[in-house]
Amino acid sequence: LERVERIAVEVATEVLGRVQGGVKDFLPSVRFQAFAEWGIKFAVSLKARQFTDNYLLKHEFIKALAKRFKEEGIE
Secondary structure, three states: OHHHHHHHHHHHHHHHHHOOOEOOOOOOEEEEEEEEOOEEEEEEEOOEOOOOHHHHHHHHHHHHHHHHHHHHOOO
16 A cells, blocks of 8 residues: 555656646645455545646546556556
């Protein structure tokens, strides 16, 4: 779980710096929430400049995190 947390923060930081509307100096955080049938649920905090920027940030974060998890062999 420490590895998942570290990678999620790294990816979130990269996305905040790259995607328009992201607050570049915001420090993302991960909170594990519950055991699920096939894994562990968690939330990652990102900060958008405006509410509408939230949609693109989430979109790009999910794509980048899925790619990174695949590269790292995390299922």
